[in-house]
Amino acid sequence: xxxxxxxxxxxxxxxxxxxxxxxxxxxxxxxxxxxxxxxxxxxxxxxxxxxxxxxxxxxxxxxxxxxxxxxxxxxxxxxxxxxxxxxxxxxxxxxxxxxxxxxxxxxx
Amino acid sequence: xxxxxxxxxxxxxxxxxxxxxxxxxxxxxxxxxxxxxxxxxxxxxxxxxxxxxxxxxxxxxxxxxxxxxxxxxxxxxxxxxxxxxxxxxxxxxxxxxxxxxxxxxxxxxxxxxxxxxxx
Numbered sequence: 379x380x381x382x383x384x385x386x387x388x389x390x391x392x393x394x395x396x397x398x399x400x401x402x403x404x405x406x407x408x409x410x411x412x413x414x415x416x417x418x419x420x421x422x423x424x425x426x427x428x429x430x431x432x433x434x435x436x437x438x439x440x441x442x443x444x445x446x447x448x449x450x451x452x453x454x455x456x457x458x459x460x461x462x463x464x465x466x467x468x469x470x471x472x473x474x475x476x477x478x479x480x481x482x483x484x485x486x
Numbered sequence: 487x488x489x490x491x492x493x494x495x496x497x498x499x500x501x502x503x504x505x506x507x508x509x510x511x512x513x514x515x516x517x518x519x520x521x522x523x524x525x526x527x528x529x530x531x532x533x534x535x536x537x538x539x540x541x542x543x544x545x546x547x548x549x550x551x552x553x554x555x556x557x558x559x560x561x562x563x564x565x566x567x568x569x570x571x572x573x574x575x576x577x578x579x580x581x582x583x584x585x586x587x588x589x590x591x592x593x594x595x596x597x598x599x600x601x602x603x604x605x
Binding site for chain 2: 410421433476480
């Protein structure tokens with residue numbers, strides 16, 4: 379099973395700052411990685427698919443990139459509504475879909 | 487815009503069968519893949535299984551022996567049955583629409599159902 383390791387577990391930042399969140403895969407997943415945002419009491423929301431493609435309706439301040447097995451989600455200028463938990467997710471075979479353990483973005 | 491609405495029993499006793507259904511509204515049912523996932527504070531988000539647009543099913547190997555996924559295409563619904571539940575199956579369960587191939591991303595989700603297993 380491919381393990382996705384997200385870091386840091388928690389990030390304390392101020393609105394307006396730029397942040398980067400990391401997701402490292404235990405083996406190659408090509409670019410088959412997605413990012414989600416989840417707010418308390420809600421279902422996750424798809425932000426990015428195929429490592430760098432924004433989903434429909436996602437603001438341009440969200441961007442994704444990849445280098446080998448290291449994936450990054452960047453938020454260029456944090457808005458108050460961006461404080462949430464972020465997850466990465468992969469699928470590289472039919473019976474294996476896994477998520478990272480999440481990064482919590484909190485207000486400093 | 488597609489909406490997923492899910493329902494089912496929220497309180498079960500050990501050894502009972504968890505049964506959840508997800509209705510798909512305002513969107514195509516036949517061209518997409520449909521998954522169930524669950525979330526706990528300890529294990530995070532866990533994919534349970536998928537029934538795809540061809541009717542093929544794929545299951546998380548750790549749950550495969552206890553799961554049945556099915557669809558009712560006449561009603562645009564899909565369902566999950568998880569047999570022989572234990573306290574470890576206590577979680578918030580989500581249905582979701584999968585897009586992309588051969589990988590998957592989940593672009594629409596149900597509202598979530600808290601299922602508690604307790605004697």
